[in-house]
Amino acid sequence: MxxxxxxxxxxxxxxxxxxxxxxxxxxxxxxxxxxxxxxxxxxxxxxxxxxxxxxxxxxxxxxxxxxxxxxxxxxxxxxxxxxxxxxxxxxxxxxxxxxxxxxxxxxxxxxxxNKRVTEAGDQITRIVGKIKEVGDEFITAVTDDEEIQILNPGDFVLSKDTSAIFDYVVTDKGNQLVNFYDESVKLDLTIKRLTREINGRLLILANNVDNKDYEISVKPETLVNISLSSLKLGDKIAVYPISISDQNPTKVDTNMIIK
Structure with a gap:
């Protein structure tokens, strides 16, 4: 389950x-x-x-x-x-x-x-901050340097005081949210094993500070900030899960991995 x-x-x-x-x-x-x-x-x-x-x-x-x-x-x-x-x-x-x-x-x-664009060619901007306010259409996010309003197109459940990574594009209606990564569910892991699966996917076995093992199969749509081939044993990675299983080792479905 x-x-x-x-x-x-x-x-x-x-x-x-x-x-x-x-x-x-x-x-x-x-x-x-x-x-x-x-x-x-x-x-x-x-x-x-x-x-x-x-x-x-x-x-x-x-x-x-x-x-x-x-x-x-x-x-x-x-x-x-x-x-x-x-x-x-x-x-x-x-x-x-x-x-x-x-x-x-x-x-x-x-x-x-670090240079990312949408299919339409719009430059994607990334900020790290905390949600100060949640309105009907906009959220207000606060970073170390600024306070910024971002349009939520309705695809994200956002709560006040949530710390997160925000990806957005600038449109004629303002800053529009493209993706949202909640820092509260982030897994900080250390790589123990790297395996190339038969289908060509990278399978990562990593553990946390409590020595709990997590298994991550990197999908083609998983967002990363490094070349997968450059990863090595002992590297520390941040994994943003979509879901986590109750199996052992714990299997993680993720949409972003950052080194």
Missing amino acids: RKYIKILSLGIALSLVFCACTLTNDEINDNYKEDNKNDSNIENNENTSEELNDIIGKLYEINDDEIKVFSNGETKSYKINADKVKDFYIGENILLKANETGYDVSLYDQYDF
């Missing part, structure tokens, strides 16, 4: 885009768009009918003879053998470098985790 925690993810139509792009010299250093997945839009690319372009994006799924990459707000299939991505995790940012017969695959190490 699972115990659900009210830490709510984005319910508005801002796609989780780790938006892969056709690369040009000017664009290769730009982040592809990232917030909210749209995995229902899947197309096949046989790598044969037209000239191939370099692609950057998020590794979304691995099958025997193809991979799926989240790119430009949609998930596309590419005829690439699973052996070419055996050292990568689902959710990693990768570069598909076009060659005469298909693609070479490598990690995309130029991604700026």
Whole structure:
């Protein structure tokens, strides 16, 4: 039986885009768009009918003879053998470098985790603060430096005096909340084991200061601020759970991991 925690993810139509792009010299250093997945839009690319372009994006799924990459707000299939991505995790940012017969695959190490945009191209701003007031449409959040009003689109249950991380975008109606991470349910953990599951996901076994074990399977839509391949034993991470099971080890469904 699972115990659900009210830490709510984005319910508005801002796609989780780790938006892969056709690369040009000017664009290769730009982040592809990232917030909210749209995995229902899947197309096949046989790598044969037209000239191939370099692609950057998020590794979304691995099958025997193809991979799926989240790119430009949609998930596309590419005829690439699973052996070419055996050292990568689902959710990693990768570069598909076009060659005469298909693609070479490598990690995309130029991604700026601090520069995030929605699918619409709106810059995401992040603040850490406490909720001072909760109104019918707006909340007032207080940080160390400022007091700011943020529009709640109705997808988040927010309470006064809650300390949290707030992600928002600036719109013509004001600052609009994109995501909300309650600090009161955050798990501060130390990594004990890192395992690559058969489906390519990273499975993290970590424990807290009381030596209680937690198992986290990192989903492709899990928000992170580091390359998954850079994690190592002994690293300290903050995990923001959506739900926590009563199993042993305790299984955690999370929507954000911060190192």
